[in-house]
Amino acid sequence: MEAILIGFMGSGKTTIGRLLAQQLETTHADLDELIVKRAGQPITAIFAQQGEAQFRTLEQATLQAALKRPGILSTGGGTATVAANVQTLKASSTPVIWLAASDDTILARVASDTGRPLVNSLDTQALFDLKRSRATSYAQAADLVVNTDDRTPNQICQEITTWL
Numbered sequence: 001m002e003a004i005l006i007g008f009m010g011s012g013k014t015t016i017g018r019l020l021a022q023q024l025e026t027t028h029a030d031l032d033e034l035i036v037k038r039a040g041q042p043i044t045a046i047f048a049q050q051g052e053a054q055f056r057t058l059e060q061a062t063l064q065a066a067l068k069r070p071g072i073l074s075t076g077g078g079t080a081t082v083a084a085n086v087q088t089l090k091a092s093s094t095p096v097i098w099l100a101a102s103d104d105t106i107l108a109r110v111a112s113d114t115g116r117p118l119v120n121s122l123d124t125q126a127l128f129d130l131k132r133s134r135a136t137s138y139a140q141a142a143d144l145v146v147n148t149d150d151r152t153p154n155q156i157c158q159e160i161t162t163w164l
């Protein structure tokens, strides 16, 4: 991989990952999509039928496989909060970029989305608490932090490519 994007749900990992790959003329992979392919089920069904712990096992194995491929990888919001995954990310020597955003931005981006089991099951305060509790892990895993509030995808990609 050439770069890995981490951050909370709605921070822009998939949108920025796709655009970044386009601009760098490389491929883009989305970890959630790879997990869905591997499981043959949507994320909501994996959580409902197999539980979050099984999802995390699947996520860990899929991450390890994905890191062997070239291009840009967008992870899921919980990927970089699992200690073993943080170690895997660090060991890959690939630049890890944390896309950060305010609570209000995140809420506006994810509120109407029914494809995220944690958004469906948590109330707003619990979602913000989860976001806050994950910040230390994101910071530990990241080589660069990029704020995605009030900026266009192009501006965000420009900051990343300049740094890369």
Ligand code: S3P
Residues within 6 Å of the ligand: 007, 008, 009, 010, 013, 032, 043, 075, 076, 077, 078, 079, 115, 116, 117, 118
């Ligand atoms: C999760 C985030 C989701 C997906 C799953 C769990 C999380 O990815 O991996 O629903 O724990 O934050 P996105 O960040 O792409 O929504």
